Amino acid sequence: MGSNCVQRRLLLLALIISCAAAPQAAGAAKPIPNPDLTVEGGDHSRIIQNDIIRTINKHPNAGWTAAQNPYFANYTITQFNHILGVKSTPWSVLSDIPAKTYSRSLELPKEFDARSAWPHCSTIGTILDQGHCGSCWAFAAVESLQDRFCIHFDRNISLSVNDLLSCCGFMCGDGCDGGYPIMAWRYFVRNGVVTNECDPYFDQTGCQHPGCEPAYPTPVCEKKCKVKNQAWREKKHFSVNAYRVSSDPHDIMAEIYKNGPVEVAFTVYEDFAHYKSGVYKHITGGMMGGHAVKLIGWGTTDAGEDYWLLANQWNTGWGDDGYFKISRGKNECGIEEDVVAGMPSAKNMVRSYGGAFGTAAA
Template identity: 60%
Template sequence: MKRIKFHVIASKPVSKLKLNSKILQDSIIKKVNENPKAGWEATRNPRFSNYTVGEFKYLLGVKPTPKKELMGVPVVTHAKSLKLPSSFDARTAWPQCSSIGRILDGCDGGYPINAWQYFKRHGVVTEECDPYFDDIGCSHPGCEPAYPTPKCVKKCVKGNQLWTDSKHFSVSAYRINSDPHDIMAEVYTNGPVEVAFTVYEDFAHYKSGVYKHITGDIMGGHAVKLIGWGTGADGADYWLLANQWNKGWGDDGYFKIRRATNECGIEEDVVAGLPSTKNLVREVAGIDSVKDASL
């Protein structure tokens, strides 16, 4: 089995003065936009118009996964003989799956592989059973201040639905080898994957083009959805990704980043899973067993 390492770089402590300064800086925009080799355009994204550096760092919660958490996690590779297109976009490849292109608005973070393992071991219920938003919508928009996570009552909002019957499971949780061909083949064959990478100050200013780090300090680790790839007009190969900072950031919520150069560690930690097409009941009478794990 091939082994790959986690590359997200932990951020160094930032001074209190800098934490309270604004994340969007004209000096960063100027340095990027006046660099003819940058390959991307910087701007004052509305998403972070009032954010401090400290508030921005709060969004970057991906942590280097402890080695013990990775023990036994399979690393998937794909045959080099698989022919792949020069460009690919999962949104157009599977138009019936509207959630592929959904841009979210998330806070904080954790260990990417653990989310997939939870999906496999415990399952998740449908939106109909336990809606993300209640009848009045989200009562705590944004990420500051922090609010405690509400207790999970394990009961569907509609009385005629059973929690266990509403659950769906993944039949696998795995990592993908860091070779760009393996990542492309995984997306082409099975759909989008989750990737983690190191975020620098200049990334908050991304507007369009193919991103590569130009200037600024490390802010933290971040996880996003990789949905495709292509080559820009200037010949730069890129990955296409959906971020989770809503549509007020970047290219309507999306961004492109250099491909096959491991820019910011984007190719080092790639995780995914395969869902079952059936309802699986695992947690019945306290027994962690699969009722039917066929695809």
């Protein structure tokens, strides 16, 4: 047998071995439960602590009220830490994305609430529930994009968190174990996101998705609609672009005022779990992790304290019916340094709804 033939056979054998050893592609592999969230592992201490509540409510300058939030009544510290799913985006990625700014000549109102600015957009005022999955990075992105579809195209569309969470793969991070907000928006540009009806976060006939149980893993990407006679590709809705917004409060306010809600990430401390009302500022407790939410407005209290108005995705049992305020203009907990968004695209819109649409670029 010639040397060339032997070399070819050895090369083929090596290729077969490497393919067998390689992990399956994302979406094909069976999900594995997170061992840190099972009964055997993690910190079993409760996240809700009476000492923290007392400390906040006795603090003369706290500016906010703490309470026994029923949403976290049975959460351990490990489970709470797991739902804070924002990973630190590599600087090499961020450096390629310029931060959007606005002219200082743009006059902005002293108070603004996207719910009242666009009252026909029901999605803006809908509080969702991420459950036990570290999917906040996906929720805040999907919520902001669907709001912008209503604002710019006059269509109330409920988009699928599950599509983004399960199908973006390593580009976005690790699904229920956290992800990168800006990469969620890049996914919208490249791949789009289907409607929630096509691929719901929760199944209608039982608990099969990550919000159900603490140890439930990231769902598998199936790329098919749960509803019969619906085509996955035809249900996709896209973003034109993905961009950051300057950390200057004026630029953030201008972006919301002109284009709609944005996704923001910030650092969460133990006391945040106990928030009930008022303007949040970190007072006590250790750092837990990064969290992403939807920023929908701003204002100033009667006492003269500037604040941001945000929608969380911990259901209405947490905070002020699911919303919270946080100090504005001081980069409290880093709330102003990681703001991302994108503009909705008309792609697939004519096919799905017919007619002409608003002002966003295709």
